[in-house]
Each structure stands twice: as C-alpha cells, then as structure tokens.
Amino acid sequence: MTNANVFNQSNGPLFTQLTNTFAAPGIEAPPDTGAAAAGSFFALTTNNISIPSSQNLLLQIVNAAGSGRTIRLSSLMGGTTAAATLVIYSGGTVTVGTTPTPSNTLLGSSNASIVTTRQNTGTLGGTFTSLISIPLTAGIYSLDLNGSIVVPPGQSLSISLGTGSQVGSINLLWWEF
Numbered sequence: 001m002t003n004a005n006v007f008n009q010s011n012g013p014l015f016t017q018l019t020n021t022f023a024a025p026g027i028e029a030p031p032d033t034g035a036a037a038a039g040s041f042f043a044l045t046t047n048n049i050s051i052p053s054s055q056n057l058l059l060q061i062v063n064a065a066g067s068g069r070t071i072r073l074s075s076l077m078g079g080t081t082a083a084a085t086l087v088i089y090s091g092g093t094v095t096v097g098t099t100p101t102p103s104n105t106l107l108g109s110s111n112a113s114i115v116t117t118r119q120n121t122g123t124l125g126g127t128f129t130s131l132i133s134i135p136l137t138a139g140i141y142s143l144d145l146n147g148s149i150v151v152p153p154g155q156s157l158s159i160s161l162g163t164g165s166q167v168g169s170i171n172l173l174w175w176e177f
Helices: 031-037
Strands: 041-045 049-051 056-063 071-080 084-093 116-122 125-136 139-144 155-162 166-176
Touching (some): 031 041, 049 056, 071 155
8 A cells, every 4th residue: 555645744753853952051252252252343433424415425444554453344334314225335435524432342341443434425436346335214224234345454445325305324243353
C-alpha cells in the first residue's frame, strides 16, 4: 500500500520534538555594541536646521591622513519637513559654517573622535563622487549601513539633504578602529 501522506503527523510513529539543550543564555549583538562598550562609537548631529531655498544641508566628516584609524559608518538617520533628496558622497568640500563635535556614545568616556567635522547650508563644492542618492518624502528617514561604508585615513565623507525651504536634520553614527 502506498503512503500518500508525506508529512510527519504528531500522532504518527515518527513524530519528534526538538529540545534546545543550550544551558546558558546566548547574546548576539552587532559590532556597534562592542565599539560603544569600548568607547569607540560616535554620534554626530546637525540638529534641526532651516534650509534656505535652493540650498542643501551639508555635513562632512574628514579622516585626516595619518590618523591611524579607520571609520565604519553604522547608520544615518534624520528627518525633513518636505520632499528632499539625501545624497552620500565620497569627497567634496563643505565651506565651514560650524564644526559640530561628535559625541562618544559611551557616556562619560573621555575618548574623542579623530574626525574633523564641517556643517553648513549651500552646495557641495570640490571633487566628489555620489555613493548613494535617495529621494525622500516629508518625515523621518533611517539607513542601516552596518559598517558597509568605510572612510580610511586621508578620505572624507559628505552628506547632503535638500534642496530648499524646509527644516531638516542629519544624524550620523560610526565606529573607529
């Protein structure tokens, strides 16, 4: 007689139930967690900025040649009150408006980031290459980069949000090693 039922039924003779024999709790975490615990994870924000008509909100980090550290981007998030385009560039020149200070996410740590920062509104100058360009609607945005963009010594990364007549913010998180 042919067995037409190929599925193992709970009332059949072959039924088994697997039991997890792992005795201790396992913890799995992304690299960000270890970097934060070591005092090597940093956050940088533009805060909420009013972007003038026909301009972009610009944020740049520069990893100086000879710094001895490599930067791996963890995430990029923020918001905008109107439709905009978010672009991540390799290189470029941001005319210094302000130089925001990166914060160590290990609160109370005296470890400082090695990056130089620049923030302004306007247009990105110099020589640059577009890495990622995303059209946005009004609201929040979030990109999990998981270390997939690397900024070695002697390189810079620029971010542009715009164009024009809106309030926007850029928040960048990374770890250094």
